[in-house]
Amino acid sequence: QEKAALVADSVAITGDTTLVAEGHVEVFYKGTRLTASRILYDQPTDRLTIDGPIVLDDGRGQIVLADQGALSGDLANGVLTSARLVLNQQLQLSATELRRVGDRYTALGRTVASSCQVCDDNPTPLWEIRAARVVHDEQERQIHFDHASLRIAGVPVAYIPRLRMPDPTVDRADGILRPSFRTTSALGFGVSLPYFVTLGDSRDLTFSPLLTTKGGRSLGLRYRQAFTTGAIEIEGAFSRDDIRPDDNRGYIDARGTFALPQDFTLSFQFEDVSDRAYYLDYGLGDQDRLASGFEITRTRRDEHIAGRVLKFRSLREDENNDTLPSLVLDATWDRRLDFGRLGGEGGLNFSTHSHWRDSGDDQDSDLDIDTIPDGRDMARLSVLLDWRRNWLLPGGVVGSALAEIGADAYHVADDRAAAGSDTRLHGAAGVELRWPWVRAAASGASDVIQPVLQLVWAEAGNSNVPNEDSVLAEFDEGNLFSLSRFPGADALEDGGRATLGMNWTRIDPAGWSLGATLGRVFWQEANAGYSSASGLDGTRSDWLTALDLSLPGGMTVGQRAIIDEEFGVTKAEWRVDYQQDRYGITSRYVRFRESEEEDRPDPLAELTLNGRYRITDNWTASAGARYDFESNHTTRASAGLVYLNECMKVDLSLSRRFSTSTSVTESTDVGLWVDLIGFGSSVKPGPARVCRR
Amino acid sequence: QGTDVAFAGLKGDSSAPVEIESDKLEVNQAEGFAIFTGNVRVKQGPMRMAAPQMRVDQVAGGTGIERIHATGGVTLANGAEAAESREATYTVSTGEIVMTTDVLLTQGANTIAGQRLVFDIDSGTGRMEGRVQTVYKPGSGQ
Amino acid sequence: CGFSPAYAPGGPAERLWGAVRADDPSDRQGFELVERLEERLGRPAAARFDLTYRIATDIDSVGITGENSITRYNLNGRVDFSLKDHASGQVVTSGRARSFTSWSATGSTVATLSAEEDASSRLMRILADEIVTHLLATSGRWLK
Numbered sequence: 001q002e003k004a005a006l007v008a009d010s011v012a013i014t015g016d017t018t019l020v021a022e023g024h025v026e027v028f029y030k031g032t033r034l035t036a037s038r039i040l041y042d043q044p045t046d047r048l049t050i051d052g053p054i055v056l057d058d059g060r061g062q063i064v065l066a067d068q069g070a071l072s073g074d075l076a077n078g079v080l081t082s083a084r085l086v087l088n089q090q091l092q093l094s095a096t097e098l099r100r101v102g103d104r105y106t107a108l109g110r111t112v113a114s115s116c117q118v119c120d121d122n123p124t125p126l127w128e129i130r131a132a133r134v135v136h137d138e139q140e141r142q143i144h145f146d147h148a149s150l151r152i153a154g155v156p157v158a159y160i161p162r163l164r165m166p167d168p169t170v171d172r173a174d175g176i177l178r179p180s181f182r183t184t185s186a187l188g189f190g191v192s193l194p195y196f197v198t199l200g201d202s203r204d205l206t207f208s209p210l211l212t213t214k215g216g217r218s219l220g221l222r223y224r225q226a227f228t229t230g231a232i233e234i235e236g237a238f239s240r241d242d243i244r245p246d247d248n249r250g251y252i253d254a255r256g257t258f259a260l261p262q263d264f265t266l267s268f269q270f271e272d273v274s275d276r277a278y279y280l281d282y283g284l285g286d287q288d289r290l291a292s293g294f295e296i297t298r299t300r301r302d303e304h305i306a307g308r309v310l311k312f313r314s315l316r317e318d319e320n321n322d323t324l325p326s327l328v329l330d331a332t333w334d335r336r337l338d339f340g341r342l343g344g345e346g347g348l349n350f351s352t353h354s355h356w357r358d359s360g361d362d363q364d365s366d367l368d369i370d371t372i373p374d375g376r377d378m379a380r381l382s383v384l385l386d387w388r389r390n391w392l393l394p395g396g397v398v399g400s401a402l403a404e405i406g407a408d409a410y411h412v413a414d415d416r417a418a419a420g421s422d423t424r425l426h427g428a429a430g431v432e433l434r435w436p437w438v439r440a441a442a443s444g445a446s447d448v449i450q451p452v453l454q455l456v457w458a459e460a461g462n463s464n465v466p467n468e469d470s471v472l473a474e475f476d477e478g479n480l481f482s483l484s485r486f487p488g489a490d491a492l493e494d495g496g497r498a499t500l501g502m503n504w505t506r507i508d509p510a511g512w513s514l515g516a517t518l519g520r521v522f523w524q525e526a527n528a529g530y531s532s533a534s535g536l537d538g539t540r541s542d543w544l545t546a547l548d549l550s551l552p553g554g555m556t557v558g559q560r561a562i563i564d565e566e567f568g569v570t571k572a573e574w575r576v577d578y579q580q581d582r583y584g585i586t587s588r589y590v591r592f593r594e595s596e597e598e599d600r601p602d603p604l605a606e607l608t609l610n611g612r613y614r615i616t617d618n619w620t621a622s623a624g625a626r627y628d629f630e631s632n633h634t635t636r637a638s639a640g641l642v643y644l645n646e647c648m649k650v651d652l653s654l655s656r657r658f659s660t661s662t663s664v665t666e667s668t669d670v671g672l673w674v675d676l677i678g679f680g681s682s683v684k685p686g687p688a689r690v691c692r693r
Numbered sequence: 694q695g696t697d698v699a700f701a702g703l704k705g706d707s708s709a710p711v712e713i714e715s716d717k718l719e720v721n722q723a724e725g726f727a728i729f730t731g732n733v734r735v736k737q738g739p740m741r742m743a744a745p746q747m748r749v750d751q752v753a754g755g756t757g758i759e760r761i762h763a764t765g766g767v768t769l770a771n772g773a774e775a776a777e778s779r780e781a782t783y784t785v786s787t788g789e790i791v792m793t794t795d796v797l798l799t800q801g802a803n804t805i806a807g808q809r810l811v812f813d814i815d816s817g818t819g820r821m822e823g824r825v826q827t828v829y830k831p832g833s834g835q
Numbered sequence: 836c837g838f839s840p841a842y843a844p845g846g847p848a849e850r851l852w853g854a855v856r857a858d859d860p861s862d863r864q865g866f867e868l869v870e871r872l873e874e875r876l877g878r879p880a881a882a883r884f885d886l887t888y889r890i891a892t893d894i895d896s897v898g899i900t901g902e903n904s905i906t907r908y909n910l911n912g913r914v915d916f917s918l919k920d921h922a923s924g925q926v927v928t929s930g931r932a933r934s935f936t937s938w939s940a941t942g943s944t945v946a947t948l949s950a951e952e953d954a955s956s957r958l959m960r961i962l963a964d965e966i967v968t969h970l971l972a973t974s975g976r977w978l979k
């Protein structure tokens with residue numbers, strides 16, 4: 001049976017069966033540690049009579065502070081007076097009397113529980129729970145309150161006869177979660193009170209009932225299960241409301257990933273929603289296309305394999321799910337190769353893609369806004385071999401030879417003009433010269449200037465394969481020097497071209513750093529597949545300019561612009577962020593020319609601004625707005641106020657969605673979240689108030 | 694087992710006759726003290742004291758022992774009680790024993806260790822000082 | 836003006852060729868990052884340096900129209916990387932590559948899907964090129 005150790009400045013031997021220890025007395029027993037000013041230990045009755053200040057630390061996150069007390073020799077049983085129970089350095093329960101019962105229960109008489117800092121000049125904590133009796137069960141890690149009353153700033157707010165809360169060390173326990181309040185123009189004022197149920201160690205279920213003043217009745221459900229090889233999460237809701245009074249509304253979002261043998265990974269996703277506006281009405285984001293399906297992938301150093309099946313469903317007003325490719329099947333196998341004596345490296349790729357449209361109509365109709373035959377189905381099988389070898393040429397020039405050769409087999413159905421099968425052989429070869437210059441300054445800053453010239457000749461093969469996956473071409477530093485700048489496989493660049501590029505990068509840990517790129521492509525003949533808004537149409541591409549600047553003092557600028565010959569902006573994306581300790585601003589500006597081929601009838605010009613400002617240590621304000629220059633309309637505005645101190649978090653958020661469409665109503669969304677820190681809430685405590693001496 | 698009478702203390706009787714044995718003895722009649730060397734053993738009533746070397750001072754101008762000063766590792770025993778330390782001074786006339794440096798007091802399963810123990814033989818009470826360490830067995834009570 | 840060709844004989848980057856081995860990739864983005872790194876630095880042969888990297892990406896929706904449909908997405912990417920001397924395990928240089936690419940969501944599901952995947956591939960090429968440029972810029976200090 002284990003022994004207890006007692007250490008003190010002095011121990012009096014009283015000649016009878018007691019021992020009196022005085023001066024910095026400490027008792028250690030099985031991980032529990034008691035410190036006091038004086039302890040009298042009576043051997044026969046095995047009792048420690050203790051004079052404070054007493055600190056009893058059970059080594060499991062529970063600390064008791066008291067003035068007086070008497071405990072058994074093993075510190076497990078006994079009474080301490082004017083005690084304070086501190087849990088996880090956060091939650092404090094003070095009571096006139098505290099009783100330790102076995103090594104599990106700690107019972108307190110009339111108790112005040114709070115995690116707020118209390119100062120002498122202002123003794124009422126921001127929130128407190130007063131109770132006639134409190135029992136802390138260390139084994140179940142639960143705190144039971146009898147006749148509890150919740151007080152905010154001293155004012156009684158709620159009376160709960162019997163209340164059970166998880167103690168701060170708990171991350172998963174059955175019980176009510178934090179309530180949230182939300183007002184939206186469509187649903188009115190709503191209260192949601194989620195309830196969490198643990199079903200064993202690896203499963204749990206969360207019910208989130210929501211009631212709103214405008215007849216909104218909704219039950220949210222989230223089920224999570226962990227398996228040895230993976231995990232699934234299913235989230236959903238069933239709702240009735242006055243927005244669509246006679247409809248059952250709701251959504252479901254199920255996801256999961258599993259480890260398969262030989263390092264393969266399976267991931268699946270299923271999304272469905274009753275109607276288009278549901279996500280917006282219930283504040284679940286602004287997703288406008290649903291994708292369900294599964295994917296199997298494996299990635300090794302030189303090999304990547306992926307296969308997937310996807311089912312799409314569009315929620316957009318101007319799209320018709322019958323004339324949209326709703327079923328997609330993809331598979332790709334990439335193998336990186338070394339070329340032995342030939343030298344250099346490259347890769348072999350086998351890929352297949354198929355998509356089907358429900359409609360069988362082989363011509364376009366006005367069911368949708370695009371010009372693609374309504375029922376067109378396509379299937380493709382491709383093989384592509386690419387090779388690249390670099391040489392160090394005199395003067396520090398890096399010369400590279402590039403080549404690729406590929407074959408595609410297509411089958412098109414339900415398309416009057418292009419139905420049937422077609423095969424295509426294509427290839428490209430090129431030379432790239434890169435001449436990097438480096439300067440390292442004594443200050444630690446270093447600069448690199450890299451001029452690059454690339455000459456390529458390509459044969460795209462003659463086939464009238466319809467272009468479905470390469471419609472939305474982009475032009476940036478990522479494909480400035482690619483052999484084909486089309487995003488997909490259907491379209492290919494043809495003929496000869498020269499590409500010029502220049503990059504200047506400066507890295508200065510102390511000072512300012514910069515990355516600037518300029519580039520342009522010159523073709524022998526224009527590539528029909530590029531839209532006017534891609535910057536890649538015609539025989540000379542627009543100028544590609546990109547800048548990434550970060551200045552000391554927290555300012556960063558990111559910019560990419562495609563500018564045509566008359567210096568008109570085809571496309572520009574600006575980001576300016578200025579972050580300081582107390583405040584910060586982030587801004588995004590996007591400007592994009594209109595393009596029929598890309599189904600964008602109007603140009604796009606949008607500015608997004610977000611700011612935060614820490615007013616005091618505890619109060620933080622934030623605001624944001626999104627302005628659409630085309631319609632001269634603010635599309636989104638939001639503001640937020642957060643109060644966070646060591647014991648409470650109040651999060652007030654307001655967001656307004658403006659809309660010019662009929663089916664999507666304008667909506668204001670006000671949300672209030674209150675978090676009492678100290679009851680196993682995941683919120684991290686903020687800065688505590690400092691008491692003035 | 695006998696741990697119920699804890700720390701009863703090395704109770705004894707300082708007025709009882711004192712017997713001292715040792716291998717060697719040197720007497721200094723003029724200054725009234727004697728040096729006992731070589732496993733010196735002192736008996737007084739139930740109390741036993743042993744040490745490699747002891748110096749015994751006579752009562753000034755009278756007969757009887759004033760003080761015994763033991764060095765080189767002293768052990769004191771009294772029934773189930775035992776105490777040991779580097780040095781010890783027993784003033785017979787007052788009945789006070791002062792043990793110093795690595796003092797260890799044991800009584801059955803319980804031990805008290807410290808740097809300085811002041812002890813009264815007659816009352817059986819005393820005080821251990823100097824970051825005292827005590828080991829006890831909880832729950833051995835009723 | 837202090838500039839000298841990085842790959843010239845005696846130049847700082849001359850011995851960088853085939854000397855860097857990037858960690859094995861675990862997903863498509865890592866695969867494409869390593870592919871571009873090896874295009875620029877050569878396949879590792881008895882590599883003297885190990886490059887560890889951590890890729891983080893997130894998506895912003897941009898260009899929200901009056902009808903509340905999202906017409907464009909930004910893919911923001913960051914790679915925190917550090918280059919260690921293979922023998923001693925000492926970190927010789929480290930940094931963060933940061934950039935973004937975008938894709939339009941106005942075409943059909945198939946067009947948007949391949950645009951999204953191409954945006955991710957382009958982003959990995961840009962981040963890989965930034966890492967190589969960082970190595971070139973700082974090679975004078977650690978590549979003996």
